[in-house]
Amino acid sequence: MTSIRVTVWGENRHEQIEEHVAKIYPDGMHTTIAAGITENLGDGAVVRTATLDEPEHGLTEEALAATDVLVWWGHAAHGEVADEVVERVHRHVLSGMGLVVLHSGHWSKIFMKLMGTSCTLRWRSEHDRELIWTVDPTHPIAKGVPHPLVIDEDEMYGEFFDIPAPDEVVFISSFSGGEVFRSGCTFRRGYGKIFYFRPGDQDYPTYHHKDVRRVIANGVEWARTDRPERGYPELLRYETGEFTKGATYTGPLG
Template structure:
């Protein structure tokens, strides 16, 4: 099989504005995430990066057509993501592009659109220890991940997390204050597969953690579709006895 083509998208605003974040991620969080994917997938992945300030946020039609899996990290500037780019990404996910949403990407326009809920949650940034417990050890995303995966310091996310019931729950997290959170969830929308993974606040070096990097790489590998071509789900009319070639139908609103 050909290498999975990955586009790592990052907001890249904290790194420019906040010195302590720049010290943790001097090349940007997106580059650190990309390095972790390359480190774990090696020749099985071709990885590029894109950021909010790139033309069309770096997510042109051509880039998305050439992307098997898109990873998404955003936080302070969700509202600056152009609606037409969100629509473009949404179309590609439904047509079969994989999507890995990280940490505060839970409130991104693309994730809330795909989930159809507020995606709100409980949070606290007070240097909590996080333990990530594998609840589905046979899932490909959990391969090689310690149980539990310990992160010494990170932001806390807690329930209630307003998302639809996940298709699969792979990880849950617990924190110093006793909170619990569904921290590794998969969903399917149209022909696309989505993985949400919680860790990764900008104030902590979480994306340098070898096991966090492994989970993200596993998620990328899992989210790749094995369909022979990318195709948006469409309504077709089939004659009686015809199983393979439907006729196009533009729908009642066309």
């Protein structure tokens, strides 16, 4: 099988304006996330990065066409992501591009558009221990992941998480305040597969954590489509008695 073509998209703003974040991620969170994917998948993945301040946010039509799986991290500048780029990413996901959304990417325009809900949640920014419990050990994303996965310090996310019912819940997190959270969820939209994974506040070295890196890499492998080529889903029009492509079909039902 050919290598997975991965684009890691990062907002890359905290690293530029907050000294303590720059110390944790001197080359940007996107670079650290990309390194973790390469570390785990090796020659099985070709990884590039893109950031908010690049032309078209680094997500041109050509870049997305050459991406099997897009990994997304955003937080402080969701509103700066151009709507036309969101529409472009949305079209590619429906056509079969995989999407891995990390941490505060739950409020990204693309994730909210794909979910169709507010994607709000409870949170508190404290130095809290997170235990990530595998609730579906047979799922490919859980392969090689300890039970529980322990993160010594991270931001707390808690229920209720306003998302549609996931196709699969792979992980649930618990925190010192007794809160729980559906921290690893999968969805399918059109031909695209989506994995949301909770950990990764910018104030903590979460993306250096070997097991977090393992989960993200597993998510990338899972999200790649097995379809031979990318294509937008179409609703075909049929005449009575036709069971293949209608003889009078001229385009999607309109």
